[in-house]
Amino acid sequence: MIKAGIIGATGYAGGELVRLLAGHKEAEIKWYGSRSYIDKKYAEVYQNMFRIVEDRCLDDNMEALSREVDVIFTATPQGLCASLVNEEILSRTKVVDLSADFRIQDVNIYEHWYGIKHPSPQFIPEAVYGLCEINRERVKKARLVANPGCYPTCTTLSIYPLLKEGLIDPGTIIVDAKSGTSGAGRGAKVDNLYCEVNENIKAYGVAVHRHTPEIEEQLGYAAGEQVLINFTPHLVPMNRGILITAYASLKKEVSYEEVRRAYDKYYASEKFVRVLDQDVCPQTKWVEGSNYVDVNFKIDKRTGRIIMMGAMDNLVKGAAGQAVQNMNLMFGLKESQGLELVPMFP
């Protein structure tokens, strides 16, 4: 039985980790870290866990924690994990960091976009970007996994095969993303009040959203060259779900079958990436509560562009689900252990 500790257990991603690990046969949570709710019963913070979790919240002492658990999940704001982690901890326990601290290999880019000094850049090189479908083998051997961001996961998986196969022009990629509100976290801000979000849609972080360089780095690996994109996230009045609609110019005229083959080449044997049937557009509701990413595409011969679409649950495949998937890989478990969740509809 793998012992897990969570730092930041009372945010929405932390809460989802608790939900998923509660149903995981080979892992158990030993530490519910939450600076804001120390000593409070976890089930009083999230009443859905009433009679399921009896523990109380603890502080976020990673040092102490590393002596008690096999794996630590950090579901905390930027900078925290990087400031707590050290060689001693990593020598004792594995770390899956759900923040952005170790996602970007170039520390200057990290510091530029996040506006903070990286507290422990020495661990960046060894950190593995935990997009399981792409970096599976490296994840298996990692001590420190940088769990990908929600938008980057959905975007990269939707575009990856076409860049790998050289079908699209990397300089033309535009990503228009839409996210449910749980992505904004559980902080008490006016902007996230029910009445401000409901019956409303808006773009935010236009041209400056921090997930941009993370996406660009991953797409760059696929393209084999530097990639710059436009990325525009939107806030949608729903709890969960991310949909990305991406546009790129095709390098040459291609048929549906050619593009389909590209997707199948990379995803045919992937459990969690579902390439939908022709002309079926992904919908966030079809993956809600599950670890699936549904992807599809449409060729527009009139403009010579291709529209790529991807939908997933931002809290599952976009955060906690992928973190568990990474844990499974790191510990040699079945990759889908605890993640055999059937999407809930409606």
Add this chain to the structure above:
Amino acid sequence: MIKAGIIGATGYAGGELVRLLAGHKEAEIKWYGSRSYIDKKYAEVYQNMFRIVEDRCLDDNMEALSREVDVIFTATPQGLCASLVNEEILSRTKVVDLSADFRIQDVNIYEHWYGIKHPSPQFIPEAVYGLCEINRERVKKARLVANPGCYPTCTTLSIYPLLKEGLIDPGTIIVDAKSGTSGAGRGAKVDNLYCEVNENIKAYGVAVHRHTPEIEEQLGYAAGEQVLINFTPHLVPMNRGILITAYASLKKEVSYEEVRRAYDKYYASEKFVRVLDQDVCPQTKWVEGSNYVDVNFKIDKRTGRIIMMGAMDNLVKGAAGQAVQNMNLMFGLKESQGLELVPMFP
């Protein structure tokens, strides 16, 4: 492995049965009956099941079906199950009927409230009302289970202990219920369009809703006398969830502890009924996707009344989840098999 067939597999309750049985270790679906979608791939009707269910929809031939499966679920409109079932079928296979056909023991009351002639009243006496927490032993031996209605499940479980213990006056019960829109089914009606339901709340079926006599019958068993209630359902702009708020006059002054003991007497060892801590009001979101019913109460000394509250997922404990719970009991499986679902929040 128990073989199950579903008649009405493409309604919302049918879809939820598919979701739950997909995660059930000891049952598998052999027949996806759907008159409206014969020969269509089930996963094309519910795309959340893409790559999970490969079967196509079949017709609703209960005769043929009974030769292939161990248990038939009928998630169909009133009157259909009663018109298809017969002694031969019941001798071969068990039936869990999610419609109201066998819920009410007095056929005259059924025919009065539902406005149809009951096609097979001879099976009413043997049908067991499948409210597992109350009729567990009888369910275990049943061939034919009448799966309770959503409102009756939530209402009965919320009030039952106080009637059994004689704490409230049965003549004063008022039930004000609120339901998510999946309770209205998947029929294409203007009233259920997004724009008609969203940003809106209304009562419906005031003083004439068909669940009234079903609730009255069950409460009557608890009270040991005939019970008449007021029952007012409301349509709430959300997909899932039922909340009932019930009012009754206390027979005498009681303390919190006395009432609490009454609830604990019946539910302390029940997995799926959670009596919340003092002053915590049930919320539908805390049980979403799970088989739990959360109940609680508040004494109002000023008026001598007690307010009883219950929340559950109408598609799980209010329909498909309870149906699976009944199946588990009927086949001697662990009662919670396939129902160990952690509520999803947010």
Add this chain to the structure above:
Amino acid sequence: MIKAGIIGATGYAGGELVRLLAGHKEAEIKWYGSRSYIDKKYAEVYQNMFRIVEDRCLDDNMEALSREVDVIFTATPQGLCASLVNEEILSRTKVVDLSADFRIQDVNIYEHWYGIKHPSPQFIPEAVYGLCEINRERVKKARLVANPGCYPTCTTLSIYPLLKEGLIDPGTIIVDAKSGTSGAGRGAKVDNLYCEVNENIKAYGVAVHRHTPEIEEQLGYAAGEQVLINFTPHLVPMNRGILITAYASLKKEVSYEEVRRAYDKYYASEKFVRVLDQDVCPQTKWVEGSNYVDVNFKIDKRTGRIIMMGAMDNLVKGAAGQAVQNMNLMFGLKESQGLELVPMFP
């Protein structure tokens, strides 16, 4: 042109006052008071007012304000208006207080339920409870109007005729209320975040909600005797709207026509109270954005009870609209001036 000042202009009720007064032909806002946003452009707080309101927010100096305007609206937390108002101010300007400070005639009851010391009880006797349809003549002569609470407005108007006509037993009244989330205000609290409210319904303040004594006082005037009720509010995932469902025992058997006559007696010539046709249940969406209250009732002969229903927009008739209606009466304007708003559907 009447000059108006608003203290608390950046809460939801304050914002609605601004919306309504922007369309009022005979009033103009001279003072946008908002302690939290002093010096900020009002249209930057509420971007819907961009290019409609050019003013900046000011502080909440009622003394200074009373020298510049004819009427002051206080849309502020309990206790503030009562602490600012004095004889000098009232001699110069009229005040419509949207808080509860002057709604309850018995100061002990106010202090008990609100848990604060009333700062200026000497003004309570002269304050007029501004439920226009009932206290119209007194409002016309008032200096200080206590604008009714949202729940009390909807509840009182729904029940009033039956108490006045002695058709129902005052001791049996139960009010089950449902409100949109704007009623909870614009404060940044976790409980009001989108993800906590959406797809959820709950009761709150059960048996202790502060609107209870306000309703009881008003119903008491109608009944001519003391009235105690059960009042249970619920939070509904929608921005606007209140629906109340009230229950009471009929004193004798009555026909639909008799009850209908009672409603018509009081409301036939009221513009803003619409008694719906037989069997049509009020829906909050049908009054959204308008000053209407839609009411109706249903007799349940089985139980000898009557179910009374009322729907209105909590921010309009339940707050800002009624405040403007009161202002119109106080200044001898046409009562519906600025309130000829057609409900928006969908």
Add this chain to the structure above:
Amino acid sequence: MIKAGIIGATGYAGGELVRLLAGHKEAEIKWYGSRSYIDKKYAEVYQNMFRIVEDRCLDDNMEALSREVDVIFTATPQGLCASLVNEEILSRTKVVDLSADFRIQDVNIYEHWYGIKHPSPQFIPEAVYGLCEINRERVKKARLVANPGCYPTCTTLSIYPLLKEGLIDPGTIIVDAKSGTSGAGRGAKVDNLYCEVNENIKAYGVAVHRHTPEIEEQLGYAAGEQVLINFTPHLVPMNRGILITAYASLKKEVSYEEVRRAYDKYYASEKFVRVLDQDVCPQTKWVEGSNYVDVNFKIDKRTGRIIMMGAMDNLVKGAAGQAVQNMNLMFGLKESQGLELVPMFP
């Protein structure tokens, strides 16, 4: 007083026309045409109009109607207006067609994208595309106005100045649009049920949506050359509102001020187009219920692209509001008559 008739008065756009004309000082509705509800009271179809509209629905006899009214609005499916209109009718009465029948000058393009034979192509040349801000003078003289589509209105107004001023490359335009569900109409379809739309977002009509050629034609006029775009609409869980996010490559490096000047050149004196302050992103909630379009832009120097955004209420500026604005122009009224609607928030 202008007499107006509506054909298709019981769809959502028709209903909005009724709402707006109810508040219009110089127009009155004489004919509520609705094939589906003939003889039914209009206020029974839309209960928000109870006690506001007393008329009953009539059939859609344009011939008879043209003898009774000054202006006919057709809020009907494609092909109907074109099949009813004739020279005699147009000689007697003005027509504002809210369908697509007369929006596209090239009848072949219309027939290709709509898949129907145009019944009266002879009227296409004289029809004026009623985008008031751009075609104001021609609208004033028109007998037949083609009221623009919702997406085309929002898109064209958001992009127009930059094409006119030659700042962007017309060959690079990508429009990612998001719409509330009222845009899908009031037809009873499973896809538009509450439970299918709520908590969900999806693209639809990818690369084949019928508004594409309409947008291309209008942008082509602005660019002075043929324009091909990618246009992807998405269905958002909200009643009202359209947000478009458009992308294009800048022809040269430009400053914020230069682009701002381009917008101001065309919109500084336009009442209904609000160019927001720098870095403020349009939100649909800020224009809800009003005739405003809020636009803004963001330059991304990294990619050399500009992101243009526009938000409006699809039923007002995107349908009924613009139709009334066109009527006002056609009859020499003040352009904003009946449209001085303050956006409702929240």
